[in-house]
Amino acid sequence: MQNIRVISSGDSLVGINTNYGDTAEFSGLTIHDDADADIDICTEYKGVMNGEPTRIATGADGSNRIRSPSDITYVG
Template sequence: NFAVKNFGTFARSCGNCKTQYKRTINLSGIEATYKGNKLVGINTNYGDSATLRNITIVGDTGKKIVPCQKYIGNSTGAEPATNGSGPDGTYCKYSASDITYK
């Protein structure tokens, strides 16, 4: 039960910290109002996962907000490369019915 608007990335697993860990992110009951960039960012190579449920995206008629962005994290401090986006059942756990656009 949280609302966010005018955001970059709502929740992000550190992609370039010196010490890395597997992270599990659960988002439920979120209302995200455009403009925004990504709801969640995770590092697939560290086994991170994100579960999205009951997400409402408001005012994003072009569906520009990325619900779940995958990255290849590192411990060197370099900006991590992207590794796809969208539901996959392993890293980004959600279905189209979990996200409502208004």
């Protein structure tokens, strides 16, 4: 995702299932209405065919969830 503006209204912006090969890379992301930086930019799950996936991790890991702090701006 590049050059995206988001109004914070949830727990996570993006969810990926790494066991299915998903990745997410962010740059130029602006988050509005989240002054405390509470929203998780990317949440990693173990995807399943039936039922709910298992949450594994959040934040950047350098391989599946790629971003640097300078790529994200929080406004308000």
